[in-house]
Amino acid sequence: MNTVKTRKVGNSVTVTIPKTLNVPEGQEMFVYKGVDNVIVLAPKIPDPFSGDADLRMEDDFEGVKFLDSEI
Structure with a gap:
């Protein structure tokens, strides 16, 4: 553990x-103070719901038999 x-x-x-933690320069982070004054850094990731990407998972259900009203 580093100090x-x-x-x-x-x-x-x-x-x-x-440097040993390999955090890239320019990385945006969320920062907050948690329980017992622990400071937490979490990398900001892109919003998966922004843009025009098709997020449907139809191929995940290929071959699955549905019962009654699951569709």
């Missing part, structure tokens, strides 16, 4: 993420 120290930059407090 880091906070430092003041302008009006913010920053933490340097060690």
